[in-house]
Amino acid sequence: MTHHTFTPRRESWLLLTIAGIQFTHILDFMIMMPLGPQFTRLFSISDAQFGLLVSAYTVAAGVSGLAAATYVDRFDRKHLLLTLYALFALATLACGLAPGYGFLMAARVAAGLFGGVLSALAQTIVADVIPFERRGRAMGIVMSSFSVSTVAGVPLGLFMATHLGWQAPFIGIALLSGLLAVGAAVTLPRLNHHLQAINRPSAWRGIGMVLAEPNHQRAFAFSGLLMFTGFTVLPYITIYMQANVGLLPTQIPYIYLCGGVATLFTARLFGRLSDRLGKVQTFTALALSVIAPLLATTLMPQWPLWAVLLVSTALFIFMSGRMIPGMALVTGAATPALRGTFMALNAAVQSTAMGLASFVGGLIISRDAAGLVQHYWVGGLVGACASVASIWMARQMRVHSSSPVAHPAV
Template sequence: MTTALTPKRELWLLLTLAGIQFTHIVDFMVMMPLGPQFTQLFNISDAKFGLLVSAYTFAAGASGLLASLYVDRFGRKKLLLTLYVLFALATLACALAPTYDTLMLARIAAGTFGGVMAAMTQTIVADVIPFERRGRAMAVVMSSFSVASVAGVPIGLFLAARLGWHAPFYAIAATSGLLALGAWLTLPPLTEHLKHERKSAIGSIAQVLRDKNHLKAFAFSALLMFGGFALIPYITIFVTTNGGFSATQVPYLYLCGGAATLVTARYIGRFTDSVGKAKMFSIMAVFAIVPMLLLTQSAGFGMWGILLVSTTLFIGLNGRMVPGMALVSSAADPKLRGTFMALNSSVQSAAMGAAAFVGGLIISRDAQGMVQNFWGNALVGVVATFFSLWLVGRLHLYGAPPSIPAGRPA
């Protein structure tokens, strides 16, 4: 199911969705480099900080389950804007939170609306963009991760250093308000999916879950998230304690990684469509394994050595997400795509939260406060990556030419 748009309107739609994703990603990512500040400010352990990160993703997972009951029963534009405004208000509540407990509640609220919003943007891309151009379209939307790393997180950290940790969340809430107005002006109604006769909400969910291909796609999606988030939330803690990074040097980690992924995502999107989505995913997943392992042993590399390894890791992790999400969205039955993607959001969020929680249990501190056992987090990520490589060629892709089986170039 696709909605025909002019090339110019299509580009505006993708840029709008990228902007929405940008604020959602910055809201999530800015928590991780602020980890050292939060552990000192609230006098909490690394595990409790991991729980603060996990709470966002677990809330997103729960809200995805709830959203699967209604997501295909409203116009995409109306639902996306409603969720986005609520997300902006929840982020404002984060900025106003005075204690760890109130911040935890605000993060749960932000995750509740942000997680479903991410699923909605991916659903809209799959609804509007034909299969043969979906890799490039996903690359445009997912460049929001790169821009968030290059600009959003460093600016957020700059504001936090100068004005306090509340400031980044005020800025995200204000930016979200402006983008919501832009989305209201530029997005088409996106109501084509409402023309299909559909079952009850529970019936639609049951139909999604009965499809073995959907279950494979959910497992693949969970592994994709788990492989990265066993490691990602603790990178800043590791480089500041073991790697010798100062608080003012941490933004360079995200600046370099984001700039590199911003450049490479465009080419990865093109290759995703030309050489095949599954093949490109496999290449980038294998590429990411080496810096995953190397980063945990990089304490003595110095700032430039750590930046080289972390930047390579960002390229690999982001590079596998472009073909990975093109695969997941294409594995959904178009008639049930909204319900599928809402459930997939739950699966991804649960996997991210579980990975962050498990990662917090694996690492520990010695008497000098140095991070120990970080290699175990990387090992978990590598194992998840190998399982995702095993699953990827077993997905059936809707919209692919019938002569091209799953896992082959399309």
């Protein structure tokens, strides 16, 4: 039976809606990192304990991804997305209302449980709707949400935290999520064509089929390396910049602002290059390019602000840029009939890798008697090795370039 695909206009609305949801999900995670100095001071916790606070979210998201693999292909994707998004908004609101470290930890775990599946669902929907030949561009649009969150979200969140208290960014994200949920309910069509497949395997048999496929195993290893590359370093940038480089708290937002503005333009460019030059070739170039700013960030002395921004902006450009061809490769590696289960498990792998990398990064660094961060460069070296390993793994994967799951034109 032949099905018509989405009209270009509806396809654009779908991608923009998903990008908006991704924006709040990414911002909820990202805003924790520049708030590190505030949390360590207000709650009297160590850098390693702050790393655990970051890791709690990602590990919870990993557990949630494993659980989602049992049900994600059993429901209309729109209804599942809206339900999880509403629960995520409530958990984020609880973060903003947390009276202390313990409650905040619990709220971050809850946010991770619901938010972790959102990314997998978003990528599954894109892979269902967009052909592999155009998926680089589509991923560029959706992942530009990272850029917008760094351009507008993080600086605004830091401004709110400075003037209204650290709780304000989380409350703001929760309110914005509520508005976007209403918009998604109106603009997203039904996404249930995968439910009409004949002889669909049971949930557990589907998980077994996904895990048993060698190409899926390579894709999971690739995803883990993608995340590990950055997260031994990224959660501790603000701490290092203030303690060792000498930046003032008021200067930190410029790192995210400049990096976000740059990636807002480069994300679309890298998406088009991925479709034109090839996903593996584009990923290889970007994964190699990220190594220099990654190491430079961890070895940076007391440089002037303009020099810091050159390095940090390059780090943002290449760190986020390699994710565009990288995720196009991952979605292409999935067997189409089991894509939802595959992407849920992949989200679990990515979240676990992020949490593990953040935890390892927190164990690597320490403070000397003067309060300076020590051994940060070791985390950078670990990330660089992971980036090289990801290039090798990208070349081992096989991608399915078949047509996407079709839906009636609307």
